[in-house]
Amino acid sequence: MIYSEKISIFTHKSAELINMTAEIESIVAKSCISNGVAFVISQHTTTGLVINEPLECVEQDIVNTLAKLIPDDDAYIHAHFLPSYGATSNNSPGHLKSTMLGNSVTFSVSDSKLEKGSAQDVYLAECDGPQSRQIIVKIMGE
Amino acid sequence: MTTDVHMHPIYFDVISSDDSKVKFREEKFGIHKQSPYPMEEILYEMDYAKIDKSILLPLDLTTIEGGEVVSNEEIKKIVAEVPERFIGFGSVDPSREDAIDQLLYIFDDLKLSGLNLHPGKQLFYPNESKMKKIYSICQEKNKPIMFHAGLSWEPQSYIKYGQPIHFEEIAIEYPDLRICLSHFCWPWIKETIMLLIKYPNVYTDTSMLYLNSFEDFFRELFTKEIDQLTIERNFPKQILFGSNTPRFRAFKMKQAIEKFIVKEDVRENLFSLNAEEFLYGKKGKQ
Numbered sequence: 001m002i003y004s005e006k007i008s009i010f011t012h013k014s015a016e017l018i019n020m021t022a023e024i025e026s027i028v029a030k031s032c033i034s035n036g037v038a039f040v041i042s043q044h045t046t047t048g049l050v051i052n053e054p055l056e057c058v059e060q061d062i063v064n065t066l067a068k069l070i071p072d073d074d075a076y077i078h079a080h081f082l083p084s085y086g087a088t089s090n091n092s093p094g095h096l097k098s099t100m101l102g103n104s105v106t107f108s109v110s111d112s113k114l115e116k117g118s119a120q121d122v123y124l125a126e127c128d129g130p131q132s133r134q135i136i137v138k139i140m141g142e
Numbered sequence: 143m144t145t146d147v148h149m150h151p152i153y154f155d156v157i158s159s160d161d162s163k164v165k166f167r168e169e170k171f172g173i174h175k176q177s178p179y180p181m182e183e184i185l186y187e188m189d190y191a192k193i194d195k196s197i198l199l200p201l202d203l204t205t206i207e208g209g210e211v212v213s214n215e216e217i218k219k220i221v222a223e224v225p226e227r228f229i230g231f232g233s234v235d236p237s238r239e240d241a242i243d244q245l246l247y248i249f250d251d252l253k254l255s256g257l258n259l260h261p262g263k264q265l266f267y268p269n270e271s272k273m274k275k276i277y278s279i280c281q282e283k284n285k286p287i288m289f290h291a292g293l294s295w296e297p298q299s300y301i302k303y304g305q306p307i308h309f310e311e312i313a314i315e316y317p318d319l320r321i322c323l324s325h326f327c328w329p330w331i332k333e334t335i336m337l338l339i340k341y342p343n344v345y346t347d348t349s350m351l352y353l354n355s356f357e358d359f360f361r362e363l364f365t366k367e368i369d370q371l372t373i374e375r376n377f378p379k380q381i382l383f384g385s386n387t388p389r390f391r392a393f394k395m396k397q398a399i400e401k402f403i404v405k406e407d408v409r410e411n412l413f414s415l416n417a418e419e420f421l422y423g424k425k426g427k428q
Contacts, residue, residue, distance in 0.1 A: 010183060012190075014393075079355035086173035086295060087389045088351045130190055132183060 003031035003139045011129035015067065015097075017050075017059045020135065021121040025114055027137045034112045036141010041104040043136065046094030046128035048101025054121040062125075070096045094128030101125050109141055145229075145417035146188075146392055147288070148324055148349040148384030149196040150212065153178045156223060157216040167211050170203060170263075172296045176388055185227060191393035193385075197417075198228050199258040199288060202235040202244070206265060206298075214244075218252045229421065231256040231288060234276065236266050242275055249283050255421060256286040261303035262294030268303070269311040277312055281319040286420050291334075292327035293352060295389075306333040313341035320420050324384060325350045331367050338380045345420050347384030348399060348412075356390075356398035364402035374408050382420060383413045 005027045009018060020040070028038055042049050052058055076092035105122055108115040124135060151157065152167045158178035168174055188196060198220060201211035210216075210233070217230040232248030234241050234257065248254050257280055261268050268289065280287055291304045306327045312319065322345040327334040329352075337344045351359050364370060373381060383399070385392035396413075403409050 010186070012186070073355075073357055076355070079358070081352050085175050086171070087176075088356075090351075090355050090391075090394060130183075130186060132179065 001033055001036075001140070001142055003027075003033055005137050007135040007137060009124060009133045009135065011124075011126040011131055011133060013126065014129050015063055016126045016129065017062060017123045018126065019054055019121055020124050021054070021114075024122055024137055028109055028114055028139060029112055031112070031139045033109060033139045033141040036109045036139055038107045038109050038114060039104060039136075039138045039140075040106075040122060041136045041138065042124065043134045044098070044103070046091055046098050046131075047103070047133055048098050048125035048127060049103060049105045049135075050101050050123050050125055051105050051116075051120050052123060053119040059123075066097050066100070066125075066127075070100075091128045097125070097127040101127075109139060143195075144191075144193045144383065144396075144413040146191075146193045146196040146385045146387070147322065147347050147382045147417050147420065149198055149387045149392075150201075150389075151198045151217070151220055152212060153388055154184060154220055155180050156220060157212065166207075166209055170207050170209075170296065171201070171211050173389065181224065185224070187391075187393065188227065191385075191396050193392055193396070194227070196228055196385075196387075197256070197288070197421075198230050200231065200233040201258065201260055201263070202233040202238070203263065204235045205237040206235065206263065214248055214252055214254065217254065221254075230254045231258045233258045233260075235264055236273055236276060237264070242279070245276055245279055249279075249285055256280075256288060258288045258290075260290040260294070260296075260299075261308070262290060262299040262301060263296050265300065266303065268308045273312075274315075277316050277319055281316045284318075284423055286320040286322065288322045288324055290325070291323035291346075292325045292330055292350070306330050306337055309344070310337065310341075313337065313344050317343055318423075319343060320345065320423065322347055322382060322420060325386070326363070328352060331363070335368060335377075338377050342380070345380045345382055345416070347382040348395065349384035349386035349390070351386075351390050351395065356394050357401065360395075360398045360402055364399070370403050370405055370408050373403075373412075374405065378408070378411050379416055379419060381412050382416050 078092040155178040214232045221228045221230040232254040234244045328350040
């Protein structure tokens with residue numbers, strides 16, 4: 001059996017971490033799948049999906065370190081007018097952070113719950129906000 | 143108080159329920175790969191940029207393309223919904239037989255605050271004689287004109303109509319008419335400066351980013367082409383903040399400009415006071 005839902009999120013900063021764990025757990029609980037695998041997948045190229053500990057200091061360190069590794073004002077090539085968009089690009093830091101973070105996370109599902117470690121939560125990493133974002137939660141199992 | 147004088151409400155969802163209309167806008171305006179967004183998100187993005195008000199620009203292409211990118215009625219509808227955040231301009235295709243009637247309708251019935259014209263896309267030279275009646279009415283009614291000037295990105299538009307020198311006759315013949323030659327007439331920046339020096343009724347705006355990053359582009363503009371001391375000495379009242387949303391994200395443009403325009407009074411003029419004067423004249427809002 002496969003169960004799928006889409007989560008819509010409007011992010012509020014240019015870079016931030018948004019804890020999505022409760023929403024994903026609720027989707028898993030109502031999926032009627034007790035054993036299987038849950039995939040959480042971003043539909044974007046300037047976001048990331050990461051698993052980490054839900055502590056404010058850890059969240060801040062992740063955001064700050066990404067900003068240090070990939071500064072906003074480096075000499076990126078993707079900083080020009082894009083004819084195919086009729087708009088300017090100028091969001092290379094978002095693309096690069098997204099590449100580093102990856103666009104999906106996977107969990108085992110057992111007894112209709114995410115089988116996650118005690119320190120594990122799921123975060124959407126916004127790398128080019130504020131924007132509307134769509135995240136797919138797909139659960140496969142029985 | 144910050145005013146963005148250059149916003150195209152192409153993707154406002156309150157006027158985007160018809161998919162074919164959105165497609166028409168995208169094709170004629172030359173913008174792609176974006177989707178309509180709700181008012182809540184539009185206002186949030188303005189708040190995030192610390193922009194209090196935005197001037198909304200429609201575009202009438204009736205004789206050229208058989209329709210309007212955004213209509214005057216759509217502008218009126220948005221402004222009626224959030225009057226504290228938006229200022230509506232109207233647009234008239236000057237080649238319409240009923241152009242003058244339309245102009246009077248925009249000002250007298252819809253009560254819009256100014257006129258938006260796009261010579262490159264509406265296919266006219268700003269100094270053509272057929273335009274004179276339009277300019278006279280705008281001057282008489284104290285309504286400013288926002289002209290698209292410089293590079294025209296839209297498909298089937300002609301850059302030749304947007305050269306700054308074609309606007310000189312208007313500046314001379316209608317000294318009480320305030321005209322903004324938007325986009326700094328890029329790439330004709332020196333010619334634009336020439337007109338600003340001579341004609342106090344000529345304005346320009348910052349809505350341009352055709353090369354490089356925001357920071358690279360505005361560093362070049364505000365340190366080499368026209369630095370803030372030059373602005374302070376010569377054009378304190380004539381440069382307006384415009385973002386050209388949705389082509390460019392307003393908060394990124396504003397942040398880049400703020401890196402190079404650091405003097406408080408120059409900033410206050412550029413982001414706030416000059417827009418008031420452009421809109422309402424020296425006497426202020428009546």
